[in-house]
Structure formats: C-alpha cells, structure tokens
Amino acid sequence: MTTKTDFEPLSKAVLEGLGGADNVSSVTHCATRLRFKIKDACKVNDSKIEDTAGVIALMKAGGQHQIVIGNDVPFAYDAVVSLPGMATKGAKGAAVEDSDEDNGEKPNAFNAFIQLISSLFTPILWPLAGIALVKAFLSAGTNLGWFDTESTNYIVFAALADGLFFFLPMFLAVTAARRFKMNEFIAMATVAPLVYPSIIGLASVDADLKLLGIPLTAMDYSSSVIPAIVTVWLASYVQHYCEKILPSAVRNFMTPVLVLLIMVPIVLLTVGPLTMKLAAWISAGVAWLFQVAPWLAGGLLGAFWQVLVIFGLHWGFVPIFLNDIANLGHSAMMAPLQAAVMAQAAAVTAVALRSHLPARRKLAGPSAVSGILAGVTEPAIYGINLPLKVPFYAGVVGGAVGGIIIGLAGVSFNSFTFPSLLAFPAALGEGNFLMFVIGTIIAMVIAFVGTWILLPRAERREEEAKAAKAAAELEATEGDDNTAAATEDASSDTVLIPVNGTVIPLDEVEDKVFASGAMGESIAVEPSNGQVLAPVSGKVIAAPKSGHAVGIKSAGGVETLVHVGIDTVQMDGEGFTPHVTVGDHVQAGQPIVDVDLDAVAKAGYKATTLLIVTNSKKLSTVEHLAQPGLVVAGEPGLRAAK
Structure with a gap:
C-alpha cells in the first residue's frame, strides 16, 4: 500500500x-500535480526535477512550477509539506493566483496586455454590468418622463447607479494593487486624491494653476480608468524601493508617507493629464472611424466581436468603453456589439428548438437564456455554436449585417452594460433608436433562420460520419481474429468515453503535459453537457474535494483518470458536484461528477475533459477506439489489456 513514506526521496529531490x-x-496539488509557486526561477534546476524517479513531467504554467506525479499525488504532497520549512507553505486545495512573473517566463507583449486587462476588470465586471442595468433603466425612465429627477427617490437610486462608476478609480486601485503586488490601502490612498472633491473642482477653475511652481493641468478624474492603473503601477515600484531601503523602525509608517508625497504630485502633473489625453486620442480615432464609415465600423464589430471573445481579446476594449462613457457620456463602440451577442444567442436558440439530440437541446436551452437575458454567450459558443460550426457562422453573418445597420443609426450606449435584451434602455440617448432595434432584430433573424435551415444537414453529416466510423471499426474487427479474440479476453478492459461531446486531437489540448501524453494513453473531449460518467467498473482511488477529477482502478488492474477541464483545480470546487469518494465501488457508466460548464467558462477555464489510462506503461496494450468527432458518453474509447 502506498504511503507518504514512499515519496520521501522524491519530495526531497524535488525540493532541492x-x-x-x-x-x-x-505548494498545493490537484488530481495529478504538485503545484509550486517559487520566488526565484533562476535557482530552479529543471533537469534535477525531471530526472527524479516518480516525476512524470515538469511544466511551467499559470505562474507555477507544476510537477506531474499521477494518482498518488496526495502522498507526494504530504511528504513535501512534512519536510523542514514546508509545513506553513502548504495550501491544499487552494486556488493559487496567477502570476506571469513567478515562473520566470515572460509572455509576449500582446498576451501580457490582455492578461493585465483581464486581471484588473474581472473582479468588478459583474458589479459593473449589473449596476449598469439600473443606470440604463433610470436613463430610459428619465428620457420617457417617468421619473422626477428632483425627487429623493431618484437621487438615491441615481447614486446607487452612479456610485461605482464615479469612484471607479478606487476600485481599480484595489485590483491593480493585487496585480502589481502593492499594498492595497497604500494604492487606494495614492489614487484617492484623483477623486477628491476639491481636486475635481480645480478642473472648472478658469485660471493658470501651478503645483510646486510647475504648471498644473487640472482634470476631472472621476470614473476614469487609465490614470488609476498607471498610478498604481508606478507607485508599486516606489513602495518596493522604500521597503527595501528604509530601516525597520520607520518602514511601516514612512513607506506610505513617501509613496504619497512622491506619487501624488507626479500623477497630477504628468501621469494624469498624459493618460487622459492618450485615452482621448484613442477614443477620437474610434469616433473618426464611426464618422467616416460608420457602417464599416459597426459591421466589423458586429462580425468579429465574438471571435475576440473566444480568444479573450475583448478585454482590451473595456478600458476604451469605460473611458468613453466617463468622458463623453456614451460609447459608440458598444452599440454594434448588441448585434453580435444577440445573433449568437438567436443561433443557439434555433439549436435548442431544432436539434433532434436531447443532450444538445438540454445544453442549448440554458445557453440561449443566458445569452439573451444576460449577454453571456460563452456557454453557447463553446458548447454548441463552435462545435457545430453552422450556428457560429450564422451568428457572425447576422452580427455583421446588424452591426452595419446599428453603425448607420449612430446609436451609442450611455452606460457600461452587457449587450443583451435588458440593455436596450442604454441605447436611448444617442442616434436612431428604432434603427438600433431593427438592426438587432435583423441580426437575430439571420442567425436563427440560417441555423434553423442548415442545422439538420450539419447534424446529418455528423451522424453519417459517426456511422461510417462505426462500420469501419466493425469491419476491421470482423476481419481480424486477433482483435476479436482480444475483445473477448477477460483480461482486457474497455474504457468508456465519460462525457458527451467532441473528441479532439490530443495535441490540441491547452496543457503541455496532457497534450504530450506523458501521463498515459489519453483521449480529449470537448464536453457538450456537464454529466461525467465512470469509464470503467472498479474502485475509486482518487477523488479530490474540488471534484474536477476522479481516478478509478478496474478489477483487471487498469487505472483510469477522468480530469475535467484545464487548471480547473483553481476553481476550488465551485461548479463541481462530485458523487463519489475514495473507496467507493462504481459501475461503468455510473455518474461520478456533475460540472457546471457555464461556471467553468465564466471562470475563464477550458472544460476539455481528459480520459487517461495512467498505468499505460505497465499494460501490454492500450488500443484507441474513439476517433476525432462527435461522441456520446458510454461509447468505447480505449481498450486496455494487462
């Protein structure tokens, strides 16, 4: 029986x-890996770790040094935290914050920028979007004469809707401090003068202003984005330098004093005005495109916005949206996005009504609701539209046509809200609202009708390809006595596909270890629903509380691992409902875990599910039965024999 004692040599060698x-x-661990966050990557000896007996692979990702051990990783973890100096560093089951600096690897500039924007806005995106709906309805009510803007009720609810946006620099000070590893309260204190009433009031003073004898360009920084981010970034260097040189007796109180004395004048004299002007130039460029060729700007945004979402590139536009709303009171760029989002939602609605596959309809229905009502299209795109292709293409065409109409309408959003059914009031302030509605409806109709017409043919082709594959396998089996014999051999195990979805080539998996097959013969599936089934009958040998992975050993000695998602261990169990624990006996096809694919997508992770025979090297053969394409849970995926 394996214990942590067996891993003491490995743990010592890895730590060295x-x-x-x-x-x-x-240090923490998931179902198969030890995950270390280190201080100095230069001190790491990769070859020593990789040459250690019991280590399957070493990879660096997500700001961590990930050491792949296999199903026995809990014992390896216990051995590591038992070593001198490691007891307080264990974070079993905890999510570890991503960092691009911890592993000593630098992402390219563009990816780094997208990661930066994502980390700054993700924590506050839902409050921004939710409160913006209140703001949109208040704006609509004001335009339609429903509210008395002098009433106490309106003033209170207007403050509710505007408060977060007015003090947005303070919220960004917190997220930026986390990103740049600065004390959050010092960061907030440094940014606070930007929104201090008397500083804002200077912007309306008609006089030459000077600070420390230097000309001061006074500006209203309330609701601004870029000044706060740049301020905290620079202030983080000042803080770290002060902490390094100040004596311990005065460090705690002198560090914030020096940071503020240095940074606030610099920000007000240089960083603030320059960043505000830069944002104004970007906005002016976008506005110019809308003036010169509004149909082109709207069509491009309507067509390609969801493509940007797929690759996570849409984050780069969020600061521009917020900056335009803060300084101009509206954002022309946001309006065409309504066509893009609603078109994809309409396409998946057609799938929910038209598809003859119950599992597909079951996923498409909730995806359509979230897309239409909340503007959240990731479940629709990743689960339905992209795998089927036809709905996604129909959505792109619909978004392009609708975007052209909305661009010509000259409509802008007067608040930051997710494009959705509930976002229509945000478009009441500027341009031709009727054309905006017409553009949205046309986008949805094109996407819905296009999907409705083409879906049966697309699904028929899937079924034909699947039938052809099954016939080929049957023919090969009947023509090969050895294969037939192996099938009936009691010493072999058929390992079943654990989820409905689409099998993809292993080298397309966004994880180097899984993609390399280092953990054993594997199959990767992009799941279309969240029910995960046992691939074999046997005993559960691994079932972390996070629920993202389950290991099962069959009676024939085949050890399998079902790993749901890439790096989903960092969700810390959110969205996963496990149905088994270590020691349970399960039957092949029995539900072992349910996963909320929407939650995985919202958390920013891939739901790619891996089926792995972890003891492949100890088996005589592991035969692949499933090929890339649509699969149903319970179909044969692998055949393993001792």
Whole structure:
C-alpha cells in the first residue's frame, strides 16, 4: 500500500531542485500535480526535477512550477509539506493566483496586455454590468418622463447607479494593487486624491494653476480608468524601493508617507493629464472611424466581436468603453456589439428548438437564456455554436449585417452594460433608436433562420460520419481474429468515453503535459453537457474535494483518470458536484461528477475533459477506439489489456 513514506526521496529531490524551502512561496496539488509557486526561477534546476524517479513531467504554467506525479499525488504532497520549512507553505486545495512573473517566463507583449486587462476588470465586471442595468433603466425612465429627477427617490437610486462608476478609480486601485503586488490601502490612498472633491473642482477653475511652481493641468478624474492603473503601477515600484531601503523602525509608517508625497504630485502633473489625453486620442480615432464609415465600423464589430471573445481579446476594449462613457457620456463602440451577442444567442436558440439530440437541446436551452437575458454567450459558443460550426457562422453573418445597420443609426450606449435584451434602455440617448432595434432584430433573424435551415444537414453529416466510423471499426474487427479474440479476453478492459461531446486531437489540448501524453494513453473531449460518467467498473482511488477529477482502478488492474477541464483545480470546487469518494465501488457508466460548464467558462477555464489510462506503461496494450468527432458518453474509447 502506498504511503507518504514512499515519496520521501522524491519530495526531497524535488525540493532541492526547486532551490530549497526558502525559494518556495507555496505548494498545493490537484488530481495529478504538485503545484509550486517559487520566488526565484533562476535557482530552479529543471533537469534535477525531471530526472527524479516518480516525476512524470515538469511544466511551467499559470505562474507555477507544476510537477506531474499521477494518482498518488496526495502522498507526494504530504511528504513535501512534512519536510523542514514546508509545513506553513502548504495550501491544499487552494486556488493559487496567477502570476506571469513567478515562473520566470515572460509572455509576449500582446498576451501580457490582455492578461493585465483581464486581471484588473474581472473582479468588478459583474458589479459593473449589473449596476449598469439600473443606470440604463433610470436613463430610459428619465428620457420617457417617468421619473422626477428632483425627487429623493431618484437621487438615491441615481447614486446607487452612479456610485461605482464615479469612484471607479478606487476600485481599480484595489485590483491593480493585487496585480502589481502593492499594498492595497497604500494604492487606494495614492489614487484617492484623483477623486477628491476639491481636486475635481480645480478642473472648472478658469485660471493658470501651478503645483510646486510647475504648471498644473487640472482634470476631472472621476470614473476614469487609465490614470488609476498607471498610478498604481508606478507607485508599486516606489513602495518596493522604500521597503527595501528604509530601516525597520520607520518602514511601516514612512513607506506610505513617501509613496504619497512622491506619487501624488507626479500623477497630477504628468501621469494624469498624459493618460487622459492618450485615452482621448484613442477614443477620437474610434469616433473618426464611426464618422467616416460608420457602417464599416459597426459591421466589423458586429462580425468579429465574438471571435475576440473566444480568444479573450475583448478585454482590451473595456478600458476604451469605460473611458468613453466617463468622458463623453456614451460609447459608440458598444452599440454594434448588441448585434453580435444577440445573433449568437438567436443561433443557439434555433439549436435548442431544432436539434433532434436531447443532450444538445438540454445544453442549448440554458445557453440561449443566458445569452439573451444576460449577454453571456460563452456557454453557447463553446458548447454548441463552435462545435457545430453552422450556428457560429450564422451568428457572425447576422452580427455583421446588424452591426452595419446599428453603425448607420449612430446609436451609442450611455452606460457600461452587457449587450443583451435588458440593455436596450442604454441605447436611448444617442442616434436612431428604432434603427438600433431593427438592426438587432435583423441580426437575430439571420442567425436563427440560417441555423434553423442548415442545422439538420450539419447534424446529418455528423451522424453519417459517426456511422461510417462505426462500420469501419466493425469491419476491421470482423476481419481480424486477433482483435476479436482480444475483445473477448477477460483480461482486457474497455474504457468508456465519460462525457458527451467532441473528441479532439490530443495535441490540441491547452496543457503541455496532457497534450504530450506523458501521463498515459489519453483521449480529449470537448464536453457538450456537464454529466461525467465512470469509464470503467472498479474502485475509486482518487477523488479530490474540488471534484474536477476522479481516478478509478478496474478489477483487471487498469487505472483510469477522468480530469475535467484545464487548471480547473483553481476553481476550488465551485461548479463541481462530485458523487463519489475514495473507496467507493462504481459501475461503468455510473455518474461520478456533475460540472457546471457555464461556471467553468465564466471562470475563464477550458472544460476539455481528459480520459487517461495512467498505468499505460505497465499494460501490454492500450488500443484507441474513439476517433476525432462527435461522441456520446458510454461509447468505447480505449481498450486496455494487462
């Protein structure tokens, strides 16, 4: 029986390879990997770790040094945290914050920018979007004469809707401080003068202003985005330098004093005005495109917005949206997005009504609701539209046509809200609202009708391809006595596909270890629903509380691992409902875990599910039965024999 004692040599060798306990910030583990955050990547000896007996692979991702062990990783973890200096660094089951600096690897500039924007806005995106709906309805009610703007009720609810946006620099100070590893309260204190009433009041003073004898360009920084981010970024360097040089006796109180004394004048004299002007130039460029060729600007945004969402590139536009709303009171760029989002939602609605596959309809229905009402299209895109292709293409065409009409309408959003059914009031302030509605409806009709017409043919082709594959396998089996014999051999196990979805080539998996097959013979599936079934009958040997993975050992000695998602261990169990625990006996096809695919997508992770025979090297053969394409849970995926 395996115990942590068996992993003491491995744990000592790995820790030495990482540069010792002093070089480790924290350690956690998932179903198969030890995950270390280290302080200095230069001290890590990769080859020593990779050559350690029991280590399957070493990879660096998500700001971590991930050491692949296999199903026995809990014992390896216990052995690591038992070593001197490691007891307080264990973070079992905890999500570890991403960092692009911890592993010593630098992403390219564009990816780094997208990661930066994502990390700054993700924590506040839902409050922004939710409160913006209140703001949109207040704006609509004002335009339609429903509210008395002098009443106490209106003033209170207007403050509710505007408060977050007015103090947005303070919220960004917190998220930026986390990103740039600065004290959050010092960051907030540094940004606070930007929204201090008397500083804002200077913007309306008609006089030459000077600060420390230097000309001061006074500006209203309330609701601004870029000044706060740049301020905290620069202030983080000042803070770290002060902490490094100040004596411990005065460090705690002198660090914030010096940061504020240095940064606030610099920000008000240079950073603030320059960043505000830069944002104004970008907005002016976008506005110019809308003036010169509004149909082209609207059509491009309507067509390609969802493509940007797929690759996570849409984050780069969020600061521009917010900056335009803060300074101009509206954003022309946001309006065409209504066509893009609602078109994809309409396409998946057609799938929910038209598809003859119950599993597909079951996923498409909720995806359509979230897309139409909340503007959240990731479940629709990843689960239905992209795998089928036809709905996604129909949505792109619909978004392009609707975007052209909306661009010509000259409509702008007067608040930051997700394009959706509930976002229509945000478009009441500027341009031709009727054309905006018409553009949205046309986008939805094109996407819905296009999908409705083409879906049966697309699904028929899927079924034909699937039938052809099954016939080919049957023919090959009947013509090969050895294969037939192997099928009936009691020493072999058929390993079943655990989820409905689409099998993809292993090298397309966004994880180097899984993609390399280092953990054993594997199959990767992009799931179309969240029910995960046992691939074999046997005993559960691994079932972390996070629920994202389950290991099962069959009676024939085949050890399998079902791993749901890439890096989903960092969700810390949110969205996963496990149905088994270690020691349970299960039957092949029995539900072992349910996963909320929407939650996985919203958390920013891939739901790619891996079926792995982890002891492949100890088996005589592991035969692949499933090929890339549509599969149903319970179909044969692998055949393993001892």
